[in-house]
Amino acid sequence: AARKAGGDSLVTYGPELTAQTGERLDMEALLRHAIERDELELHYQPQQGLRDGRLMGFEALLRWRRMGQLISPADFIPMAEESGLIVPIGKWVIEEACRQGAEWHRETGAAVQVAINISPRQFAAPGFLAHLEGVLAATGVEPSSIELEITESVMVENAEMAIALLHRLRGLGLKLAIDDFGTGYSSLAYLSRFPIHKLKIDQSFVRNMHTVSEQSTIVQATISLGHSLGLTVIAEGVETEQQRTMLAAWRCDEIQGYCYARPLPAAMARRFIENGLHLQAA
Ligand code: C2E
Ligand code: MG
Ligand code: MG
Ligand code: MG
Numbered sequence: 169a170a171r172k173a174g175g176d177s178l179v180t181y182g183p184e185l186t187a188q189t190g191e192r193l194d195m196e197a198l199l200r201h202a203i204e205r206d207e208l209e210l211h212y213q214p215q216q217g218l219r220d221g222r223l224m225g226f227e228a229l230l231r232w233r234r235m236g237q238l239i240s241p242a243d244f245i246p247m248a249e250e251s252g253l254i255v256p257i258g259k260w261v262i263e264e265a266c267r268q269g270a271e272w273h274r275e276t277g278a279a280v281q282v283a284i285n286i287s288p289r290q291f292a293a294p295g296f297l298a299h300l301e302g303v304l305a306a307t308g309v310e311p312s313s314i315e316l317e318i319t320e321s322v323m324v325e326n327a328e329m330a331i332a333l334l335h336r337l338r339g340l341g342l343k344l345a346i347d348d349f350g351t352g353y354s355s356l357a358y359l360s361r362f363p364i365h366k367l368k369i370d371q372s373f374v375r376n377m378h379t380v381s382e383q384s385t386i387v388q389a390t391i392s393l394g395h396s397l398g399l400t401v402i403a404e405g406v407e408t409e410q411q412r413t414m415l416a417a418w419r420c421d422e423i424q425g426y427c428y429a430r431p432l433p434a435a436m437a438r439r440f441i442e443n444g445l446h447l448q449a450a
Contacts (some may be wrong), residue, residue: 371405
């Protein structure tokens with residue numbers, strides 16, 4: 169029924185279990201209380217610069233700790249998105265990630281970059297911008313150390329409104345990234361109008377690029393596209409040394425994936441930062 173995935177012992181439930189117990193509604197009710205019961209946590213996956221191998225920052229990834237198990241976001245984010253629960257959950261994620269970023273900055277002296285996933289519904293919700301401004305002020309986190317990851321789908325529905333909002337977010341000093349790039353439907357004309365900083369190449373292209381020449385063509389073309397638009401390019405789901413070497417040869421800026429590090433609980437991420445600082449100082 170449940171299978172383990174990832175270094176942080178994520179549990180993924182197959183569709184059979186979810187269907188069999190008809191537990192969708194139960195799950196929704198439980199998730200509704202997850203915040204007040206303090207069952208949500210963020211893990212942090214390190215991102216590595218390919219130029220010098222340095223730690224560039226982390227992506228905050230949500231986990232739900234229920235009865236001793238960590239549940240994968242793939243198992244509850246879609247339901248949260250449909251039910252609207254993603255709005256309060258997303259607020260919690262923003263608050264926790266900014267709080268953590270500010271704490272690491274205070275304690276280590278480094279303005280550690282933290283990337284936060286923003287779902288389309290959350291992005292479109294009234295009050296999104298105001299909440300974010302409030303959290304930046306309350307936590308005192310350096311806005312330029314916070315990156316928001318949005319997907320192309322955000323652009324498809326109401327591009328003009330999305331572009332206007334992105335400009336305002338950028339105006340706050342935040343960094344902006346397009347997540348899972350290449351899997352959505354955004355046109356290249358729109359892409360050039362998005363005031364973003366970074367493209368994240370989806371892991372589906374990275375996975376087979378060493379064996380499938382079309383995939384390698386797509387990855388290389390995306391790197392050049394990003395660079396000609398003045399963007400930083402990061403590849404997701406990099407699992408092997410071979411993939412990292414290929415990406416470095418193609419001048420990809422950064423990688424994220426198991427070959428560098430898995431998503432880590434906050435305390436382990438903190439040690440990762442300290443080791444990085446130590447290595448730089450040495
Ligand atoms: P994503 O934003 O594209 O995040 C990358 C996913 O790839 C993460 O899965 C990460 O653990 C996984 N990953 C990283 N390196 C590797 C690798 O080398 N190989 C493989 N096979 N996978 C790798 P995770 O943590 O299960 O999250 C899945 C998705 O859930 C995320 O995809 C994101 O779309 C969503 N998500 C996670 N946290 C949040 C959140 O706080 N808010 C929202 N709205 N969505 C979230
Ligand atoms: Mg992401
Ligand atoms: Mg992604
Ligand atoms: Mg994804």
